[in-house]
Amino acid sequence: MSIRGRFGIDVQFTDSTIVSGVQSVKTLALQGASEYDFGKIALVSGTCGTAVVTVPVSPTTYRDSGGNVISFASVSRVAFSASGPNLVACDGSGGCGIDDWTIYSRAGQVAVSESLETVAFSVNVYGTTGTAAYTLVMYGS
């Protein structure tokens, strides 16, 4: 099995002001593109309400291109997206005590974080109100 992929993030803002015919412009940018050519990747999707949905990581419910179930010993980066107007949280817990990541999404806006999860960890998804469909991409080994 061969894995190749990337996480690309591109944040760009232009802030301009015109006073007495003079325009002042500030451009803010934060970009990063990380390439990966080994490891494991899984995509898990589902629906959630306010109750915690635990996303299995070892094994996951996802099969790789060879038809084998993906099972993570560690997860090093995650991307999470939830539909609908309500805030949905995705967190990793158990691997690193109180310092786990919590990323939020709504309206399909993707959140990304590094992950430290290496030992006996779990990944949880839960909403603040209502229900939402979610998609979680986990990269690790």
Add this chain to the structure above:
Amino acid sequence: MSNVRGRIAVDVQFADSTTSAGVQSLKTITMQDATEYTSADGKVAIITGTCGTANVTIATSPSVFRDSSGAIVDFDTDEGIIRRFAFSATGSLALCENQAGARTFSTGGRVGVNDAGDMQAGEVFAIRTYSSGTASFILVIYGT
């Protein structure tokens, strides 16, 4: 008054392939989002600094950042006013969290992006390295 326009784009793409008995099986995984921000009352700030294991507090009302008119950017109104943030750190693994429970890690300059949750006016971000060492960080905050 300044006019803020911008975008936050995330593009995750992976190809997973297996070749067996001359047959290649390919799975592609993608997650993409490009959100444009054109609100007339949008605000954006970028804060850079260094941190160790002790929290560096990043105030939002007011921030330390000046907009294109020279005015201090102040995320000073009601709940939800800070929409999203992006965080990048080099050096030791670093954590950026806010008082609404959003927690994003970064290292190696790999950018994290997060919804700010239901952050309240006057609340702060806190940045620190996870377990040891120091890191340089960049935090971009977008709100209205």
